[in-house]
Amino acid sequence: MKNDYIILIGGGGHCHSVIDVIEQQNRYHIYGIVDKKENIGNKVLGYPVIGDDEDLPELAKVCPKAIITIGHIRTNEIRVKIFHLLKKLNLELPTIISPLAYVSKHATIAEGTVVMHHALVNANAKIGVNTIINSKALIEHDVTVGDHCHISTASVLNGGVTVANNTFYGSNATSKQNIIINDFIKAGSVVK
Amino acid sequence: MKNDYIILIGGGGHCHSVIDVIEQQNRYHIYGIVDKKENIGNKVLGYPVIGDDEDLPELAKVCPKAIITIGHIRTNEIRVKIFHLLKKLNLELPTIISPLAYVSKHATIAEGTVVMHHALVNANAKIGVNTIINSKALIEHDVTVGDHCHISTASVLNGGVTVANNTFYGSNATSKQNIIINDFIKAGSVVK
Amino acid sequence: MKNDYIILIGGGGHCHSVIDVIEQQNRYHIYGIVDKKENIGNKVLGYPVIGDDEDLPELAKVCPKAIITIGHIRTNEIRVKIFHLLKKLNLELPTIISPLAYVSKHATIAEGTVVMHHALVNANAKIGVNTIINSKALIEHDVTVGDHCHISTASVLNGGVTVANNTFYGSNATSKQNIIINDFIKAGSVVK
Numbered sequence: 423m424k425n426d427y428i429i430l431i432g433g434g435g436h437c438h439s440v441i442d443v444i445e446q447q448n449r450y451h452i453y454g455i456v457d458k459k460e461n462i463g464n465k466v467l468g469y470p471v472i473g474d475d476e477d478l479p480e481l482a483k484v485c486p487k488a489i490i491t492i493g494h495i496r497t498n499e500i501r502v503k504i505f506h507l508l509k510k511l512n513l514e515l516p517t518i519i520s521p522l523a524y525v526s527k528h529a530t531i532a533e534g535t536v537v538m539h540h541a542l543v544n545a546n547a548k549i550g551v552n553t554i555i556n557s558k559a560l561i562e563h564d565v566t567v568g569d570h571c572h573i574s575t576a577s578v579l580n581g582g583v584t585v586a587n588n589t590f591y592g593s594n595a596t597s598k599q600n601i602i603i604n605d606f607i608k609a610g611s612v613v614k
Numbered sequence: 615m616k617n618d619y620i621i622l623i624g625g626g627g628h629c630h631s632v633i634d635v636i637e638q639q640n641r642y643h644i645y646g647i648v649d650k651k652e653n654i655g656n657k658v659l660g661y662p663v664i665g666d667d668e669d670l671p672e673l674a675k676v677c678p679k680a681i682i683t684i685g686h687i688r689t690n691e692i693r694v695k696i697f698h699l700l701k702k703l704n705l706e707l708p709t710i711i712s713p714l715a716y717v718s719k720h721a722t723i724a725e726g727t728v729v730m731h732h733a734l735v736n737a738n739a740k741i742g743v744n745t746i747i748n749s750k751a752l753i754e755h756d757v758t759v760g761d762h763c764h765i766s767t768a769s770v771l772n773g774g775v776t777v778a779n780n781t782f783y784g785s786n787a788t789s790k791q792n793i794i795i796n797d798f799i800k801a802g803s804v805v806k
Numbered sequence: 807m808k809n810d811y812i813i814l815i816g817g818g819g820h821c822h823s824v825i826d827v828i829e830q831q832n833r834y835h836i837y838g839i840v841d842k843k844e845n846i847g848n849k850v851l852g853y854p855v856i857g858d859d860e861d862l863p864e865l866a867k868v869c870p871k872a873i874i875t876i877g878h879i880r881t882n883e884i885r886v887k888i889f890h891l892l893k894k895l896n897l898e899l900p901t902i903i904s905p906l907a908y909v910s911k912h913a914t915i916a917e918g919t920v921v922m923h924h925a926l927v928n929a930n931a932k933i934g935v936n937t938i939i940n941s942k943a944l945i946e947h948d949v950t951v952g953d954h955c956h957i958s959t960a961s962v963l964n965g966g967v968t969v970a971n972n973t974f975y976g977s978n979a980t981s982k983q984n985i986i987i988n989d990f991i992k993a994g995s996v997v998k
Binding site for chain 1: 627628633659685732749768800
């Protein structure tokens with residue numbers, strides 16, 4: 423099954439969850455993790471930190487696939503910056519979908535986006551690039567999620583909602599149907 | 615696997631989700647969709663709108679199974695009216711259960727009810743007719759849900775709760791145990 | 807598959823859910839249920855009540871495995887008392903994990919703990935003894951849950967949270983990341 427190597431960018435807590443997804447998916451070998459210079463040589467769930475951002479041009483020559491595993495709570499600034507750097511380096515950013523998630527065949531998901539364990543992306547949904555659909559999130563029918571978003575754990579986007587680029591949608595938040603959501607939505611919110 | 619045809623009544627957003635469930639279930643061919651007269655000839659996720667309500671007597675002669683795919687938010691009036699019409703026409707209303715949902719073998723679910731992706735109906739639960747158990751809804755042990763209800767996305771009915779007929783239980787709502795719930799419960803409510 | 811007998815201690819609503827998990831797991835035969843004296847001879851989802859607490863020393867001689875199926879809402883006092891009694895009687899308390907749950911191989915779960923249907927225990931999580939991880943609960947990466955806790959239905963513990971021993975974490979509650987939680991958290995709370 424495993425037919426390709428991938429670099430993970432960011433070695434914190436979100437990286438732990440993404441490693442779990444990649445291992446369950448059993449499609450990619452993790453080549454190593456890129457993190458801060460002081461962490462080089464450390465291990466993250468058994469995988470070595472092999473360099474920092476400055477090493478990316480060299481790493482891109484030996485491993486042409488990467489995924490961003492930095493979290494996104496207060497800001498997605500670093501995730502967006504890295505995304506554009508990876509594109510400039512011609513790295514391929516696959517879509518990573520947990521085999522424990524469900525993505526409708528009528529949905530589309532763009533590059534660099536991860537769909538974590540027990541998430542559900544329903545019919546006719548469209549998800550942009552470099553977005554996190556976190557564990558147990560529910561993206562209902564006809565929802566559009568923009569680029570560089572974080573749809574947090576166990577949150578619910580009901581039918582027909584549009585989520586603007588760069589939105590943080592907090593853990594276990596709920597939305598009405600057919601509304602527009604942007605900016606920063608706190609955990610547990612009900613958005614009307 | 616597919617051994618029978620079924621008509622879907624209602625071609626809106628909820629229909630998209632039900633189509634996804636029926637396709638994953640791989641048990642029924644979708645014969646076509648009944649919607650407003652002005653939509654006849656349109657397609658919904660690739661399936662044709664083949665008639666409106668007035669065509670149901672004729673359609674019932676060629677396709678003896680149907681499921682109601684109209685949503686239920688403010689009112690279930692149309693869903694109830696169509697349910698009685700379909701019964702009068704002797705249409706069979708199967709129970710549709712997503713293969714990605716879990717229904718305990720100790721639970722019972724009545725005709726015309728749909729259990730959507732990632733829903734869970736636990737031991738000793740009883741669900742009435744023409745009810746929507748929506749995506750990721752949790753129906754815990756010993757819950758009774760009446761007829762013509764909508765238990766919305768990611769909502770939680772805890773152990774021993776009784777839900778009256780015609781109830782709308784909002785998205786991501788939560789209940790205490792062993793209480794009675796009826797009428798209209800807003801999204802995100804905690805019902806005590 | 808089924809290679810061993812197990813006694814269930816407590817015949818109420820939570821027991822119904824645990825029976826469903828054990829049946830789906832298909833690993834243990836249910837030897838019988840221990841409940842109040844007046845319930846001896848009754849059946850719980852088809853399994854007989856075979857004794858009360860006072861019969862445990864005798865029962866331990868014929869069936870060396872047990873799991874506590876008493877609920878925990880206001881207090882876990884009885885669950886803790888029984889746990890220590892079972893240990894004193896040298897009963898083995900297995901970890902019961904629903905085949906419909908997901909537990910990361912990077913997580914650890916101690917004895918006597920049950921992980922119910924559709925729960926998710928993510929990478930690097932650690933769960934103590936005699937704890938209930940209830941249906942659809944989400945335990946994110948790097949969470950630590952202590953002993954004798956109840957993480958209720960559909961609740962969310964976000965990354966890096968620490969839950970103290972004896973905590974009740976209510977249904978559909980949500981937490982911030984990296985905080986400490988203890989005592990009694992109401993259903994639907996957002997804990998900061």
